[in-house]
Amino acid sequence: MPSAYPLPLSAAARRAAKLGACALLAFAFDGAARAAGTPAGSVVRNTATATYDAPSGGETTITSNEVSLTVDEILGVTVASGDPGDVSVTPGATAQILRYTLTNIGNGSEKFSLLARSNAGGDDFDPGSAEIILDTNGNGAYDAGVDTLYVAGTNDPQLAPDASQTVFVRSVIPAGVTDGQRARVDLVATALTGSGAPGIVFTGQGQGGGNAIVGTTGGTAEDDGYYRVQQASIGFVKSAVVLDPFGHASAMPGAFITYTLAVTISGSGSIANLRIADTIPAGTTYRAGTLTLDGGALTDGVDGDAGTFTGSGIAVSLGNVPAGAQHNVTFQVKID
Amino acid sequence: MKFFLPFLALLSATAATAAPNGVTLNNAVFVEHVRVDAQGHRTVALDPPAVVTPGDHLVFVLTYRNGGAQPATGFGVTNPIPDAVTFESVEDPRAVVSVDHGATWGALATLTVAQPDGSRRPAVAADVTHVRWAFSQPIPAGAEGRLTFRGIVK
Numbered sequence: 001m002p003s004a005y006p007l008p009l010s011a012a013a014r015r016a017a018k019l020g021a022c023a024l025l026a027f028a029f030d031g032a033a034r035a036a037g038t039p040a041g042s043v044v045r046n047t048a049t050a051t052y053d054a055p056s057g058g059e060t061t062i063t064s065n066e067v068s069l070t071v072d073e074i075l076g077v078t079v080a081s082g083d084p085g086d087v088s089v090t091p092g093a094t095a096q097i098l099r100y101t102l103t104n105i106g107n108g109s110e111k112f113s114l115l116a117r118s119n120a121g122g123d124d125f126d127p128g129s130a131e132i133i134l135d136t137n138g139n140g141a142y143d144a145g146v147d148t149l150y151v152a153g154t155n156d157p158q159l160a161p162d163a164s165q166t167v168f169v170r171s172v173i174p175a176g177v178t179d180g181q182r183a184r185v186d187l188v189a190t191a192l193t194g195s196g197a198p199g200i201v202f203t204g205q206g207q208g209g210g211n212a213i214v215g216t217t218g219g220t221a222e223d224d225g226y227y228r229v230q231q232a233s234i235g236f237v238k239s240a241v242v243l244d245p246f247g248h249a250s251a252m253p254g255a256f257i258t259y260t261l262a263v264t265i266s267g268s269g270s271i272a273n274l275r276i277a278d279t280i281p282a283g284t285t286y287r288a289g290t291l292t293l294d295g296g297a298l299t300d301g302v303d304g305d306a307g308t309f310t311g312s313g314i315a316v317s318l319g320n321v322p323a324g325a326q327h328n329v330t331f332q333v334k335i336d
Numbered sequence: 337m338k339f340f341l342p343f344l345a346l347l348s349a350t351a352a353t354a355a356p357n358g359v360t361l362n363n364a365v366f367v368e369h370v371r372v373d374a375q376g377h378r379t380v381a382l383d384p385p386a387v388v389t390p391g392d393h394l395v396f397v398l399t400y401r402n403g404g405a406q407p408a409t410g411f412g413v414t415n416p417i418p419d420a421v422t423f424e425s426v427e428d429p430r431a432v433v434s435v436d437h438g439a440t441w442g443a444l445a446t447l448t449v450a451q452p453d454g455s456r457r458p459a460v461a462a463d464v465t466h467v468r469w470a471f472s473q474p475i476p477a478g479a480e481g482r483l484t485f486r487g488i489v490k
Contacts, residue, residue: 037390038420038490044388048398048415050361052408052475059410064363064398069385071420071489107390201387211387 036161040073040108041208073108073206075191076215079223082140082166086182086228088269092175096127097142097168098225100187104159106215108207111156115188116169120224124181127171127227132187135166142168156192169225179231179267188222195219230269232323237262238278253335257284261329263318270322276329279313284333286314291331359408359475360401368393368486392489394421401480411471413483414438421487423464428483430470435463 045068054060082099089096104110118130132150157165169185193212194202206212244255280286291298291307291314298307307316316329366382402408417423432441447459467485
């Protein structure tokens with residue numbers, strides 16, 4: 001311990017002071033900075049020394065009694081949805097995943113029970129199943145067959161102070177839902193040691209032998225995630241314009257018929273691999289080179305462009321078409 | 337420092353470290369709780385450390401007593417700050433602090449701390465590693481007094 005002020009400290013005394021300061025908490029506290037603070041169960045010990053002139057000359061050093069106190073455990077947790085927005089689903093889809101992150105904001109290692117609440121209201125439909133899956137391999141992504149099903153009381157996740165765990169809610173989307181409808185699922189995490197009003201003390205139940213105290217979050221937390229149904233629908237209108245050799249619209253042999261196939265995608269999401277096909281009507285003959293898409297000519301052969309004449313009809317592949325898009329395909333036939 | 341009064345009785349009930357016919361130094365720690373009643377009145381209570389959590393304010397109280405027959409001269413008290421505690425303040429004109437484990441001492445405003453780039457910044461309370469009280473006057477025989485400092489549980 002340091003010598004009396006204002007005498008300068010010797011190197012040895014300085015070392016001793018440092019050692020003494022470190023030894024005070026070597027028991028449990030390693031000095032690392034933590035958001036959650038000093039770990040529960042750490043013992044804070046304090047001792048002071050006094051020096052004064054000895055009656056016989058020299059110096060007398062006395063040491064105070066040691067006071068020690070055990071840092072108690074704060075019970076605290078946060079839950080945050082891990083999805084950037086609504087998760088798009090389609091009617092009848094299975095194994096649809098919502099993602100949440102729970103974080104132990106207490107200062108003790110704590111187990112948390114989990115609950116997925118899919119009937120909380122504030123939405124349009126309730127998804128089915130709503131199983132909780134633990135991100136067992138810790139990669140933040142749902143891996144079917146790898147990440148394990150959560151069973152309350154059996155594999156409640158245990159988190160060190162400041163540690164986080166990703167959990168998923170896996171749901172089935174009812175078949176009858178329609179475009180734009182939303183479903184809310186709350187994930188609730190609660191400290192197993194206890195929860196309730198902030199400040200409640202669970203005597204002796206803290207990690208490391210101290211007490212456990214409900215923190216400002218009440219020892220429980222929840223956040224909501226949303227599914228949103230994205231269902232695109234196809235509007236398909238076919239129209240025909242006849243032009244006879246005399247400049248009129250009589251459907252006579254030799255007249256041309258221009259067919260227009262108008263496709264409109266409504267709703268939300270997209271239609272995958274949309275392909276438009278039409279057969280050449282009996283009694284007519286396809287006019288080579290008349291196939292167009294949105295005003296641009298398409299060749300009849302099977303080649304790089306989207307359109308082909310198959311011999312009995314035309315086909316145009318549009319690929320993935322998002323909601324809101326409209327496409328027009330035209331071709332001409334001649335009445336035999 | 338009006339919050340000293342409530343625990344006078346508590347302190348006298350605590351056995352001081354025995355040092356026959358000499359100076360004794362007794363150490364105690366309290367947790368400060370601020371309570372606000374329905375009228376918005378704040379009450380600061382210093383409670384025995386039954387429940388302590390990170391962020392709590394602690395008050396360390398050192399009571400010295402000269403039990404000898406002669407005045408004690410050259411008296412000084414040194415208290416290293418526990419690692420899990422952030423020093424907050426000491427209100428005593430005799431007190432000096434160190435931010436370098438006792439190598440240098442002074443009022444906090446006069447101390448600096450080296451930064452990674454080699455420059456020095458003014459020291460703040462959280463840098464304090466030790467607090468010390470140096471007495472210029474002898475402690476008369478039979479006299480006693482209290483020294484306090486405040487800290488926060490990290």
